[in-house]
Each structure stands twice: as structure tokens, then as C-alpha cells.
Amino acid sequence: xxxxxINIDRVVKRFGTFTAxxxxxxxxxxxxxxxxxxPSGCGKTTLxxxxxxxxxxxxxxxxxxxxxxxxxxPFKRPVNTVFQHYALFPHMTVLENVMFGxxxxxxxxxxxEGRAKxxxxxxxxxxxxxxxxxxxxxxxxxxxxxxxxxxxxxxxLLLDEPLSALDLKLRQAVRMELKQIQRExxxxxxxVTHDQxxxxxxxxRIAVMSDGHVQQIGAPREIYEAPANRFVADFxxxxxxxxxxxxxxxxxxxxxxxxxxxxxxxxxxxxRAVGQGILSLRPERIDLCPASEADLTVIATDQVYLGTDIxxxxxxxxxxxMTIRLQNAEATRLPExxxxxxxxxEAGAARLLSA
Amino acid sequence: xxxxxxxxxxxxxxxxxxCVVVLYAPxxxxxxxxFNASTSITNWGGFSLDWYVDVFTGPESPKFQRAAMNSLIxxxxxxxxxxxxxxxAAVAMHRAGRFKGKTATFALINLPLMVPEVVTAVAxxxxxxxIGFSGGIGTILLxxxxxxxxxxxxPIAARMQSVPDxxxxxxxxxxxxxxxxxxxxxxxxxxxxxxxGFLLAFIISLDDFLITNFVKGAxxxxxxxxxxxxxxxxxxxxxxxxxxxxxGVSVVxxxxxxxxxxxxxxxxx
Numbered sequence: 001x002x003x004x005x006i007n008i009d010r011v012v013k014r015f016g017t018f019t020a021x022x023x024x025x026x027x028x029x030x031x032x033x034x035x036x037x038x039p040s041g042c043g044k045t046t047l048x049x050x051x052x053x054x055x056x057x058x059x060x061x062x063x064x065x066x067x068x069x070x071x072x073x074p075f076k077r078p079v080n081t082v083f084q085h086y087a088l089f090p091h092m093t094v095l096e097n098v099m100f101g102x103x104x105x106x107x108x109x110x111x112x113e114g115r116a117k118x119x120x121x122x123x124x125x126x127x128x129x130x131x132x133x134x135x136x137x138x139x140x141x142x143x144x145x146x147x148x149x150x151x152x153x154x155x156x157l158l159l160d161e162p163l164s165a166l167d168l169k170l171r172q173a174v175r176m177e178l179k180q181i182q183r184e185x186x187x188x189x190x191x192v193t194h195d196q197x198x199x200x201x202x203x204x205r206i207a208v209m210s211d212g213h214v215q216q217i218g219a220p221r222e223i224y225e226a227p228a229n230r231f232v233a234d235f236x237x238x239x240x241x242x243x244x245x246x247x248x249x250x251x252x253x254x255x256x257x258x259x260x261x262x263x264x265x266x267x268x269x270x271x272r273a274v275g276q277g278i279l280s281l282r283p284e285r286i287d288l289c290p291a292s293e294a295d296l297t298v299i300a301t302d303q304v305y306l307g308t309d310i311x312x313x314x315x316x317x318x319x320x321x322m323t324i325r326l327q328n329a330e331a332t333r334l335p336e337x338x339x340x341x342x343x344x345x346e347a348g349a350a351r352l353l354s355a
Numbered sequence: 356x357x358x359x360x361x362x363x364x365x366x367x368x369x370x371x372x373x374c375v376v377v378l379y380a381p382x383x384x385x386x387x388x389x390f391n392a393s394t395s396i397t398n399w400g401g402f403s404l405d406w407y408v409d410v411f412t413g414p415e416s417p418k419f420q421r422a423a424m425n426s427l428i429x430x431x432x433x434x435x436x437x438x439x440x441x442x443x444a445a446v447a448m449h450r451a452g453r454f455k456g457k458t459a460t461f462a463l464i465n466l467p468l469m470v471p472e473v474v475t476a477v478a479x480x481x482x483x484x485x486i487g488f489s490g491g492i493g494t495i496l497l498x499x500x501x502x503x504x505x506x507x508x509x510p511i512a513a514r515m516q517s518v519p520d521x522x523x524x525x526x527x528x529x530x531x532x533x534x535x536x537x538x539x540x541x542x543x544x545x546x547x548x549x550x551x552g553f554l555l556a557f558i559i560s561l562d563d564f565l566i567t568n569f570v571k572g573a574x575x576x577x578x579x580x581x582x583x584x585x586x587x588x589x590x591x592x593x594x595x596x597x598x599x600x601x602x603g604v605s606v607v608x609x610x611x612x613x614x615x616x617x618x619x620x621x622x623x624x
Binding site: 079088089100 | 519521522524525526527528529530531532533535539540543544
């Protein structure tokens with residue numbers, strides 16, 4: 001078990017009357033790839049800027065190895081940032097850009113140059129030392145920004161949506177590479193993104209944020225399979241949210257009654273019985289079955305061909321829409337529009353959340 | 356819908372031509388007649404460079420040379436001071452965030468562009484008289500610095516707007532103090548704008564007649580006031596030669612200012 005590198009303790013950030021962060025608390029472990037995930041305006045970038053020192057906090061503490069760094073200006077914090085649009089200095093060469101931080105720390109030119117070259121080697125850019133940032137492609141600029149931020153060996157590397165300016169193909173390739181560099185360097189990464197796929201593929205742990213609150217912190221699998229609330233279930237992946245009456249809750253399992261009359265036992269983060277709950281049904285864990293074995297009966301309304309998958313749109317009793325994802329196998333038989341279909345909920349398909 | 360093309364309007368070309376002729380014909384006449392061999396300013400007597408020689412060696416040349424030297428010293432100093440002040444103003448306007456009276460400050464910086472020059476001239480004269488400054492190089496210099504500030508400010512501010520503040524943030528993130536971030540990052544990135552602003556201020560100062568004429572003391576001349584003084588005694592072709600030379604210098608500096616401003620902009624990220 002490794003220790004905590006950054007401890008964010010009840011951090012509040014207000015812009016005038018608007019509160020961007022409401023007493024946010026979280027710990028980032030050493031050697032961890034930690035992602036702040038959320039829709040735009042959720043406060044994830046604000047939190048990152050508070051850690052970097054560009055935004056003074058309105059309350060709370062940010063501790064780095066136990067020492068409160070919240071009062072320090074950015075140039076006295078041993079953390080470095082990869083900016084969204086890289087912010088490479090256009091009037092300096094690639095090598096000068098990477099040497100910049102080291103020289104400010106008082107390194108000699110020779111030492112700084114050696115370390116800068118090592119950092120550029122790590123991101124496979126050794127052949128472009130004398131180029132200006134303007135002469136590089138977007139992907140190469142992103143690597144320079146990474147090398148520049150890694151060269152001073154920060155305690156924590158902050159990344160502000162660094163992949164958002166790249167095109168899709170490149171973005172996917174860079175994900176794995178970023179993850180690999182994180183493992184090689186052993187530096188804790190705090191990665192900000194609104195892209196759930198990015199978050200799920202790269203992170204050791206994810207903090208899902210909305211409206212200035214942390215909604216859930218956990219490993220990608222935990223966040224996806226055991227969402228703590230309705231927001232997380234809806235934001236991560238696809239889900240069907242159906243309001244159902246709750247019959248009982250005990251030991252993390254809930255018994256609910258399904259539309260159409262059946263009952264279902266499913267996991268829940270709730271501990272007390274509530275009258276109504278929200279049932280989250282993951283579309284890829286629902287399968288078609290004969291009506292006699294069905295947990296739910298629906299009427300097929302539409303289908304969308306997605307290549308690897310086929311999305312079946314259906315209507316529940318009571319008129320609510322839901323979506324089922326079927327693998328596009330040769331044997332997949334799709335029901336005619338307007339016919340009744342039986343659905344079987346597989347293990348892990350359902351989870352009861354508070355309304 | 357297709358965009359309206361002004362060039363298709365009937366008479367567009369004729370009006371354009373008229374405007375260009377009205378604007379540039381007088382300059383053309385002066386430039387052409389500066390190469391006239393005759394002493395007449397209306398009859399062409401063949402090509403010669405006599406009047407240019409006269410400007411540098413003729414009986415009036417010491418007067419003009421002294422005036423030109425004054426003009427040059429004032430323009431360089433006024434340009435430098437105005438650029439320094441304008442750069443500080445631009446940094447404050449674009450990097451200090453919102454502050455009380457920001458709009459008013461912007462208006463104050465640019466007001467001299469709108470105020471009729473003669474008003475500035477009279478005001479400067481009254482001011483200098485009131486505080487007991489006697490006219491001379493000093494008063495001319497002070498007046499020039501004042502009215503050159505907005506001319507220097509405009510290209511500098513324009514350049515600064517195209518430099519996002521993430522560069523300085525990146526610098527400070529990489530352990531640069533605010534002063535280092537300014538000196539090593541912002542200043543070099545602003546340099547094309549600063550240089551362009553200096554050239555503009557320089558040329559505005561060099562060409563100024565009205566304000567100079569009001570605040571200069573007796574016996575102190577800049578090139579424009581010296582030319583005006585000479586013209587009062589009758590227009591001789593040597594005046595045309597001097598005017599053509601000044602025109603040439605102005606064109607070179609304005610073009611330079613524009614080119615530098617543009618090259619800076621092309622490098623915009």
C-alpha cells in the first residue's frame with residue numbers, strides 16, 4: 001500500500017456568488033493515475049487549477065505530503081501541468097521549452113539539457129530538439145508539453161484534457177502511451193476529462209464530479225458496475241433508469257417490483273427502505289428470451305444498427321422507453337416492430353438507486 | 356445567399372479612381388517637381404537632382420540640417436518614452452484582470468486620437484506657460500510623448516490580445532516568478548507589437564507640425580516647422596525635395612511597422 005501524495009480537504013471555491021467547488025475532499029495516492037471526470041462546468045478543471053495554484057481556494061486545504069500548499073503561488077508548488085492547448089512557448093525551440101522549468105529551478109545549462117533530452121526521449125521526440133512548436137503536429141506538441149511538465153520530476157502531474165485537441169485515432173493511441181509513461185515514471189497523474197471512455201481505459205481510480213460535488217470515487221469497474229447514485233449511473237455508460245416501488249432492503253440487496261408484476265432482487269448502495277427507487281438497467285446485460293421465462297415484457301419499437309452491436313428500442317408497460325444492446329452475432333434474431341418481447345436481466349444488469 | 360459584391364456596383368471603379376487621384380495627385384506633383392531642373396515650381400525644365408544637392412549643401416542647408424537633427428532626437432526619445440508608457444498600460448489593461456475604471460482608463464489612453472489636434476496644442480501651450488516652462492526642445496518632447504502614447508498603445512494592445520495568458524501560467528507552473536514570466540515569455544511574444552508601436556509613435560512625432568508649432572520656443576525648429584517657415588517666404592523647389600525625402604522616410608517606417616505587426620500576427624498560435 002502506497003501513501004497519499006495529495007490530500008484535498010474540504011476545498012471550497014467561489015467565483016462571486018457562484019460556488020464551483022462545495023467542500024470537495026479526496027486523496028490521491030502515490031504512483032496513481034487518478035481521473036477527475038464530469039460534464040463541463042462540474043468543477044473538475046477548477047479543482048485542477050486550485051491544485052496547480054492558478055486559482056486561490058476560498059476555503060479548505062490542499063496538502064502535498066502533509067504540507068498545506070494552498071497558500072503557495074504556482075511557482076513554489078512542486079507540481080506541473082499539461083495544458084489543454086499545451087501553451088508551448090512559441091518563441092523557443094522544443095529543447096528550450098523542456099529546459100525552461102529546470103533552469104528556473106537553478107539547474108546548470110548542461111544538466112538541464114541532459115534531463116530535457118531524457119524527457120524528450122521518453123516521449124519519442126528526440127529528433128525534433130531544434131524545431132519550434134509551430135512546426136510540429138498536434139500530437140507532437142502534446143508530447144512536448146508532456147516532456148516539459150515531466151522534466152522537473154514533479155510530485156504530481158496535472159493534465160487538463162490534454163487529448164481533447166487531438167483527432168480520434170491519435171487520441172486512442174496516446175491513451176495507452178500516457179498510461180505507460182505514468183507507470184514508467186511512477187509520478188502520480190491527475191487527469192481531467194469529460195470523456196468517460198478515456199477515464200475508464202486509463203485510470204486507476206476515478207472521481208466522478210457534478211455541480212461542484214464529488215459523486216463517487218472508485219476504480220473504473222466499481223464506478224461502472226456499482227454506481228453510487230443516479231447521476232453516476234447515467235453519466236458513465238448507457239443505462240435505463242426506471243422508477244419502481246421498493247419492497248424491502250437488507251444487507252445491500254433490494255427487492256423491487258417490476259412493471260408488469262414481477263419482483264427482482266438486485267444490489268443497492270441504499271441501506272434504508274425507501275418507497276420509490278430508481279432501477280438502473282445496463283442495456284448490454286439484458287437479453288431476449290421466451291415470454292414464459294421473462295423478467296420483463298416490452299414492445300419492440302425500433303432498432304438501430306451499430307456494427308458491433310444492435311440497439312433495440314422498446315417500450316415498457318406504462319409507456320416508458322428503454323434500450324437493449326444485443327451483440328451483432330449471426331444468430332441474432334430481431335423481433336418485428338410492434339411485437340411483444342420477453343427480456344431476461346442477467347447478473348449485474350440491475351441496481352437500485354435512490355430516486 | 357451569395358455575398359454582396361461591392362465591386363459589381365456600377366461606377367465603383369470610377370469613384371475608386373477619383374478617390375485615389377484626389378488623395379495622391381498632390382503628393383505625385385510634389386515628388387515629380389522635386390526633380391525639376393528649373394527654378395519654377397509649375398514649368399517642367401527637365402530632370403535633375405540639383406534640388407536634392409541644394410538641400411544638403413545649399414545656403415539654407417544648415418538650417419534644415421539643424422531642424423532635421425532636432426526632429427530626429429525628439430522623435431526617437433518621444434517614441435521610446437511613449438512606447439514604454441504604452442507597454443505598461445497594455446500590460447495593466449490586459450493582465451490585471453478587471454479593475455475599477457478599466458473602461459474609463461481605456462478611453463483616457465485613446466482620447467488624444469479623438470481630440471482635435473489644435474485643442475491639444477493650445478492646451479499644451481497654456482499648460483507649459485502656466486507652470487513656467489519656456490518653449491524649447493523639452494516642451495516639444497513632453498508634448499510629443501503625450502500625443503504619441505495612443506499611437507504606440509494600439510499595436511501593442513492588439514498584439515497582447517493575441518497572446519493567451521496560458522503562456523504565463525505555464526511559465527509560472529514551471530517555477531518562473533511573475534517577473535521571469537514577464538521577461539522571458541510575455542515580453543518576447545509582445546516584441547513585434549512593441550516595435551511596431553515604437554515605429555508608429557516615431558513617425559507620428561517626426562511628422563507633427565501643429566502641436567510643435569504651438570509649444571516650440573522662438574528659434575527652435577523641427578523639420579516640419581522649418582519647412583513651413585521656408586514656405587512663407589515663397590515655395591522653392593528645394594522644399595519639394597525635402598518634402599519628398601520626408602515622404603520617403605514616412606512610407607518606409609509605416610510599411611516597416613505594418614510588416615512587423617503582420618509577421619507577429621502570422622505566428623499567432
